[in-house]
Amino acid sequence: MTSVSPQPFTSLRLDRISRRFGRIAALSELSLEVARGEFLALLGPSGCGKSTTLSCLAGLQPLSSGSIWRDEERIDTLPAEKRGFGMVFQNYALFPHLSVQRNVEFGLAMRKAGRDERREKARAALRTVQLTGHEHKRPGQLSGGQQQRVAIARALAFQPQIVLMDEPLSNLDAGLRVELRAQIKRLHESLGLTTVYVTHDQSEALSLATTVVVMREGRVEQIGPPEQLYSAPESAYVARFMGYRNTFTATVEQADASHARVAVGGDTLQGSLMSAAPVARGDEVTLAIHPDDLVLATPGEAGTIGATVEVVEYHGRAVEAEVSTASGEVLRLSTDQRVRRGDTLALRVRPERVLVYPGAETSQLRELAEQVA
Numbered sequence: 487m488t489s490v491s492p493q494p495f496t497s498l499r500l501d502r503i504s505r506r507f508g509r510i511a512a513l514s515e516l517s518l519e520v521a522r523g524e525f526l527a528l529l530g531p532s533g534c535g536k537s538t539t540l541s542c543l544a545g546l547q548p549l550s551s552g553s554i555w556r557d558e559e560r561i562d563t564l565p566a567e568k569r570g571f572g573m574v575f576q577n578y579a580l581f582p583h584l585s586v587q588r589n590v591e592f593g594l595a596m597r598k599a600g601r602d603e604r605r606e607k608a609r610a611a612l613r614t615v616q617l618t619g620h621e622h623k624r625p626g627q628l629s630g631g632q633q634q635r636v637a638i639a640r641a642l643a644f645q646p647q648i649v650l651m652d653e654p655l656s657n658l659d660a661g662l663r664v665e666l667r668a669q670i671k672r673l674h675e676s677l678g679l680t681t682v683y684v685t686h687d688q689s690e691a692l693s694l695a696t697t698v699v700v701m702r703e704g705r706v707e708q709i710g711p712p713e714q715l716y717s718a719p720e721s722a723y724v725a726r727f728m729g730y731r732n733t734f735t736a737t738v739e740q741a742d743a744s745h746a747r748v749a750v751g752g753d754t755l756q757g758s759l760m761s762a763a764p765v766a767r768g769d770e771v772t773l774a775i776h777p778d779d780l781v782l783a784t785p786g787e788a789g790t791i792g793a794t795v796e797v798v799e800y801h802g803r804a805v806e807a808e809v810s811t812a813s814g815e816v817l818r819l820s821t822d823q824r825v826r827r828g829d830t831l832a833l834r835v836r837p838e839r840v841l842v843y844p845g846a847e848t849s850q851l852r853e854l855a856e857q858v859a
């Protein structure tokens with residue numbers, strides 16, 4: 487069987503792919519297009535099908551139905567090694583008994599490269615991830631971050647056009663994660679790669695991706711550039727993944743086609759309708775407010791919500807505070823002003839930053855809140 491064409495491609499297309507495990511539908515007719523040069527992040531809670539999507543794309547799992555295309559060439563019928571993808575996984579997947587150099591050469595050997603070519607390309611890939619000088623070490627002699635860089639070098643050594651990464655940073659501690667994240671972004675840009683990247687971490691998705699796909703139960707919930715998903719999440723579910731940590735139920739007092747006034751405890755807020763479905767006086771709706779959008783106002787000011795500070799976490803330049811409203815809603819806010827436990831606050835939010843979705847907050851969304859801190 488021949489490999490995919492070495493020519494540059496325009497787009498990679500997943501066409502209504504499904505993957506079932508017995509009665510579980512891990513993917514349900516998922517369609518997705520990835521343009522050349524894009525950094526596409528698949529984001530969503532545990533079990534929504536992110537890894538299955540990547541693994542079907544890579545050819546590590548067969549599809550139950552649907553097809554995958556690289557321009558006009560159908561590739562889901564090709565075995566993994568013929569699809570031409572570089573792959574990086576969460577657990578590095580390095581051979582512990584082989585040197586760093588031999589680990590990186592491995593993918594090239596699989597592709598039947600000669601000895602000199604293997605050596606040279608592996609050296610070049612290690613240089614790219616700044617590991618020159620570590621060639622003769624075993625993986626066990628390296629830190630987690632260095633091991634993951636070896637795995638990245640191995641994925642890049644045969645100069646693939648497309649790289650697939652499944653939670654590559656999740657085994658690293660916070661500092662290393664941020665450092666390697668920047669390195670992954672630099673590599674993507676300088677090598678002109680197309681990257682498909684699985685993560686459950688919204689800050690990783692927002693900082694790396696040119697396109698974010700929020701997945702839900704084996705389907706695409708919303709796809710778009712990070713700024714678009716952040717400023718206009720189409721559902722409270724997507725809002726949660728974009729860092730809107732305050733989601734709760736409120737009652738509509740008055741509404742037109744694009745705005746609603748809602749009651750929150752004894753206070754009222756003006757909000758923006760995010761869905762085409764109309765809402766009317768008396769309806770329950772879900773509000774989503776980002777912690778950065780809750781601003782301290784003068785107590786008693788009209789259009790503000792009263793709240794009492796319960797917990798204050800110091801975060802250097804800003805503090806994060808947990809406050810409770812008169813009706814018992816717990817809200818989180820981020821502020822650079824001095825607040826202390828027990829303070830009574832008035833909080834203001836611009837109407838365009840109070841996102842309103844039809845229907846009361848679902849139990850699924852509440853559970854999600856626990857996963858997406």
Ligand SMILES: Nc1ncnc2c1ncn2[C@@H]1O[C@H](COP(=O)(O)OP(=O)(O)OP(=O)(O)O)[C@@H](O)[C@H]1O
Nearest residue numbers: 507510511512531532533534535536537538539686
């Ligand atoms: N080999 C398998 N056998 C049975 N069910 C599976 C298998 N692999 C995945 N699943 C199921 O398919 C669904 C999607 O799993 P998948 O691993 O793709 O989710 P995910 O979004 O990557 O989650 P996580 O972030 O936890 O890795 C889940 O319900 C999972 O239990």
